[in-house]
Amino acid sequence: METKPKIALFQCQWCLYSEPDQYWVDHNLPPSIRLMKVSCTGRINTLHILNAIQGGADGVMISGCRPEKCHFKEGNLSALRQHEEFLNLLDYIGYERDRVRFVWLDLQDRGRIQQELADFENKLQELSTANTLATRINAPEGEVHV
Amino acid sequence: MSELIAKLKSEIKRLFDEDVVDVVIAFKKADSPLRPQPAFYRKGDSLEDLEYNSLCQNNLANYLTRYPHETRIGIVVRGCESRSVNALVVEKQHPRENLFKIGIPCQGIVDLRKIVKQTGEDVSGYKEDQEKISVVFKNKEYQFDRKDVLHDSCLRCVHPNPVNPDVLLGDPLPEGDPGVLRQAVESFEALTKQERYTWFQQEAERCIRCYACREACPMCYCTECFVDHNPPRWTESTISPAGTQAWHIIRAFHQTGRCTSCGACERACPMDIKMTYLTDKLNEDMLNQYDFAPGMDDTTQPPFASFNLDDKNRFVA
Numbered sequence: 001m002e003t004k005p006k007i008a009l010f011q012c013q014w015c016l017y018s019e020p021d022q023y024w025v026d027h028n029l030p031p032s033i034r035l036m037k038v039s040c041t042g043r044i045n046t047l048h049i050l051n052a053i054q055g056g057a058d059g060v061m062i063s064g065c066r067p068e069k070c071h072f073k074e075g076n077l078s079a080l081r082q083h084e085e086f087l088n089l090l091d092y093i094g095y096e097r098d099r100v101r102f103v104w105l106d107l108q109d110r111g112r113i114q115q116e117l118a119d120f121e122n123k124l125q126e127l128s129t130a131n132t133l134a135t136r137i138n139a140p141e142g143e144v145h146v
Numbered sequence: 147m148s149e150l151i152a153k154l155k156s157e158i159k160r161l162f163d164e165d166v167v168d169v170v171i172a173f174k175k176a177d178s179p180l181r182p183q184p185a186f187y188r189k190g191d192s193l194e195d196l197e198y199n200s201l202c203q204n205n206l207a208n209y210l211t212r213y214p215h216e217t218r219i220g221i222v223v224r225g226c227e228s229r230s231v232n233a234l235v236v237e238k239q240h241p242r243e244n245l246f247k248i249g250i251p252c253q254g255i256v257d258l259r260k261i262v263k264q265t266g267e268d269v270s271g272y273k274e275d276q277e278k279i280s281v282v283f284k285n286k287e288y289q290f291d292r293k294d295v296l297h298d299s300c301l302r303c304v305h306p307n308p309v310n311p312d313v314l315l316g317d318p319l320p321e322g323d324p325g326v327l328r329q330a331v332e333s334f335e336a337l338t339k340q341e342r343y344t345w346f347q348q349e350a351e352r353c354i355r356c357y358a359c360r361e362a363c364p365m366c367y368c369t370e371c372f373v374d375h376n377p378p379r380w381t382e383s384t385i386s387p388a389g390t391q392a393w394h395i396i397r398a399f400h401q402t403g404r405c406t407s408c409g410a411c412e413r414a415c416p417m418d419i420k421m422t423y424l425t426d427k428l429n430e431d432m433l434n435q436y437d438f439a440p441g442m443d444d445t446t447q448p449p450f451a452s453f454n455l456d457d458k459n460r461f462v463a
Contacts, residue, residue, distance in 0.1 A: 046396065046399055047372060047380050047381070047392075047396060050381075050392055050395060050396065051380070051381070051392075054381075054388045054391075054392060066458075066461060067455060067457065067458035067461055068455065068458065074453065074454075074455075076461075077453040077454065077455065077457050077458075078450070078453050080453075080457060080460060080461065081449060081450055081453050081457065082450055084460070085399075085402055085428065085431060085432075085450075086399055088427075088428075088431055089395065089398065089399055089424065089427065089428060090395070092334075092335070092342070092424075092427050093342060093343060093346040093395070093424070094339045094340065094341075094342035094343025094344075094346060095343070096339075104461045104462075133388070133391055134347075134386070134387035134388040134391050135388055136382055136386075136388045136389075137382065137386060137388070
């Protein structure tokens with residue numbers, strides 16, 4: 001049986017304008033997708049992305065607000081500069097750049113997040129698994145990993 | 147070189163006499179002639195053991211952040227150090243008015259490893275002039291061309307002259323060729339994805355996590371580094387593959403738009419791991435995308451700190 005690629009979804013809590021979408025993300029996500037809800041894309045550290053990758057995620061998706069729509073005025077601008085460059089660096093050392101994807105959502109983008117996740121899943125299945133960074137050693141069962 | 151040291155001594159003496167600075171950061175002679183050490187002179191100290199030659203490995207800007215802002219610091223700067231100082235001033239690590247930069251045009255730092263590889267560890271004498279480096283090992287003299295033993299990052303140096311020094315000792319040198327700067331990046335980019343990853347893996351996973359690169363770097367001044375922080379742990383702090391890879395990726399990434407390519411990290415590394423190919427790439431991206439080169443003046447904020455709505459066209463997808 002083919003296993004579905006594991007996706008880490010970093011979602012800005014303000015970016016989904018439609019309530020059904022937010023409900024779907026909060027409650028009905030498929031088990032292969034992990035949700036990390038953040039207060040703004042500017043809150044995401046590059047280490048969060050790296051940790052998701054090293055923790056075994058096949059892909060990382062970051063959904064945030066369009067420019068000028070940021071709840072905190074310019075969190076997404078800072079995030080874009082940093083994460084774009086971080087992807088350049090990962091690409092440079094041989095990691096598949098396509099494994100990290102940004103989705104910038106606007107007011108009218110109802111139902112888009114489901115579509116984007118499905119697309120991303122398909123894309124990840126096409127990619128080879130050769131150049132993935134070394135994964136972390138997981139904490140033993142039952143222990144709290146700090 | 148002794149002429150330059152004499153000039154340096156009289157300049158430092160003048161600074162103390164006229165009460166311009168409280169402390170001067172420079173180099174002094176050490177037990178081995180191959181390893182001059184950073185020295186911190188205060189008023190009344192003897193300047194007898196002051197030293198300056200191409201073997202001075204440290205980036206002195208590293209010690210700037212260890213003084214309170216009120217301390218008036220005189221600092222001996224070469225090209226890369228002056229840019230590091232500028233970058234630190236931009237990041238408000240020391241006020242510019244409490245700094246006195248004694249600039250020396252730099253002919254490049256000699257890589258100890260390249261010399262020791264051909265002679266041996268216990269070198270007893272060292273001499274240099276414009277073209278030649280000569281060392282004495284077991285009563286035998288070895289001659290090297292300066293170009294052959296320069297450190298890799300100095301071979302790629304573009305700005306050997308200090309940027310806006312308060313006083314410049316010695317004649318300015320011609321600027322380097324920006325094309326040369328790309329060499330390390332270019333040769334790495336020419337490899338395929340698989341080869342690049344393998345290379346990175348081999349380099350990163352030799353790391354013993356001693357953090358000498360961090361301690362040698364003037365821009366790594368955080369009181370608590372992300373690898374030391376716990377809990378929660380950001381990364382594995384052991385020498386596991388994931389831990390060393392994460393350290394190398396993030397250490398380089400934290401230097402984006404801040405690294406002045408002095409190469410102090412590589413010179414400090416006991417495992418001889420290449421690191422500048424990562425930071426050079428990031429710097430090149432900063433130059434191409436935001437037209438920013440770190441340390442070229444002491445007011446411009448680095449790109450990650452100066453985002454604005456002009457970026458909005460870059461939001462694709």
